[in-house]
Amino acid sequence: MFVRSRMSRDYVCVSPEDSLAKVYAIVKEKSFEGLPVVADGKVVGVVTTWDILSRLAETDRTEEYLRETKVAEVMTDQPLTIREDEIIEEAARIMYQKEIDLLPVVDENDRVVGVITEPDFFKVFVEMLGLERPGTRISLVVPERVGQLAKVTEIVKRHGVNIISLVTFEPGRPFGDVVLRVDTVESKPIVDDLVEAGFRVLHVSQVWA
Structure with missing residues (x-):
């Protein structure tokens, strides 16, 4: 999955010389986290809602400040x-490590073609985990050894059931948590076989889209 397929194309760019009043009006109307700042077609900065609100908290001349302050100043x-x-995944890593809410997306000429925001990642999360599809969520503990995940998927396969998603947590430790979503609400036979195979099942719940 590439950035281009999940970025927001409904974005607005502003100039360093634009007023904060213009930016504030846009982010309020569009409910944007922030806006790319562009000069000569290239990204030169980012202005966020927090940049504006944090400075408004320091003045009692709100309208005048917004009107007179340039984007370049904040x-x-x-x-x-x-x-x-x-x-x-690289976009997610950057935003997580740098603690930013908005990441401009550029083409091979470094021109802005979109933005990635936190809400975009919530959509990716929902899609990757298959949260909009009915089925069963099975949480289990799996030893961190070669072939253990294959054993889990083979058990599911024997029941003729499709795996919607499979996510592992805490890899690299002796045991890891695995969250498995399967394309059936009749999961008891699968769970029974997992337990019989030596896996510790932590939680089972049906998921309705």
């Missing part, structure tokens, strides 16, 4: 960007 210079042909 924006984050030299912002991080990501290429549209990069994998979505």
Whole structure:
């Protein structure tokens, strides 16, 4: 999955010379986290809702401040960007490690073609885990040894059931948690076989889309 397939194309760019009043009106109307700041077609900064609100808290001349202050005075210079042909996981890593809410997406010429925001990742999360499909969620403990996940999937396969998603947590430790979503609400036979095979099942719940 690439950034281009999950980025928001409904974005607005502003200039360093634009007023904060213009930016504030846009982010309020569109419910944006922030906006890329562009000069000569290239990203030169990012201005976020927090950049504006944090400064408004320091003045009692709100309207005058918004009208008179330029974007260049409050924006984050030299912002991080990501290429549209990069994998979505890299965008998530950057935003998580750098603690940013908005990541401009650029093409091979470094021109803005979109943005990635936190809500975009919630959509990816829902899609990757198959949360909009009915089935059963099975949480179990799996030893961190070669072939253990294959054993889990083989048990599911024997029952003629499709795996919607499979996620592992805490890899690298002696035991890891695995969350398995299967395409059936009749999961008891699968759970029984998992237990019989030596896996510790922590939780089972039906998921209705």
